[in-house]
Amino acid sequence: MRGQVLGVDTRTGDGIVAGEDGRRYGFRPADWAARGEPAVGMEVDFEIENNRALSIFPVPGTVPARPHGYGTEPLHNDRNKLVAALLAFFIGVFGVHRFYLGRIGTGVLMLVLTCTLVGVLVTGPWALIDMIRYLIMSDREFAARYARD
Template identity: 60%
Template sequence: MRGQVLGVDRGSGEGQISGEDGERYVFAPHDWRSERGPAVGVNVDFTVEGRRALCIFRLPEPGAVTTAPQVPTSDRNKYVAALLAFFFGVLGIHRFYLGRNGSGVVMLVLTITVVGMLVTWLWSMIDMVRYLAMSDREFAHRYARL
C-alpha cells in the first residue's frame, strides 16, 4: 500500500502513516527499510498488518532524477594533448592547450637554458604518458573548461 508520513517522534522514532485507503497506520524505527529515515510529508510504500505499517520504503520524490550520473565531457582531446606534449612539450604548448597557463609559462621560461630544456623535455614526456594512460572520463573531469 502507499501512503504519506503524518508524523514522527524524534526521540523514539515511532510515527504514523496515512494510507491511500484513508486509514492511519503506526510504525516503529525497525519497520523502516530505506536508507533515509522517515520525515513528515514523505510518500512511502509499505505492507499492512492490522494497524501497523511494516517494510516501509520511501518513494522517489516527484521530479527527482533517477538516471545514472552523466559521463563528464570535455572539448579537449587527450590524444591531441599527448601529440602536443611530444612535439612541442619543451615549450609547454600542451599545457596552454589544457588551460594550465601557469605551468605552461614556467615550461616556456625554463627552455631558455639547456638544463631547463632537459627538465621540460622530461616533464613533457611524463605528461604525454600520463595523458595516454588516463581514462577518457578522468581526462574529461580533470581538464574540463569551467
C-alpha cells in the first residue's frame, strides 16, 4: 500500500503513516527498510499487519511535502552543547557536565568515583569521551537528547 508519513518522534523513531485507504498505521524504527530516516510528508510504500506499517520504503522520485521551513530550524533547547563540552573538558571528572545536562544519576556516580584514585582513571577518559560526543553531535540530536521535559 502507498501512503504518506504524518509524523516521526525524534527521540524514539516511532511514527505514523496515513495510508491511501484513509487509515493511519504506526511504525517503529525497525520497520523502516531503507537508508536514511523517514521525514514528515514523505511518500512511502509499505505492508500492513493489523494497525502497523511494515517494510516501509520511500517511493522513488518523490520529495517530502514539507511546510515552508519545516525541519530546518533546530529544536529549542535551553542547554548549550559548547558549554557542556567545556564543562566536560575542564571539570568533567567531577561530573559537572552531567549535572548540567540533567543526568543526575551519572553525575553523582562520577563525583563518587572521583573521590578514589582508581575512579579518576575512569572518570577522566569518560569526561573526555563525553566532550568529544557533544562536539560531534548535531544541534538537532543534542536538543532532542538533552531537552528538558
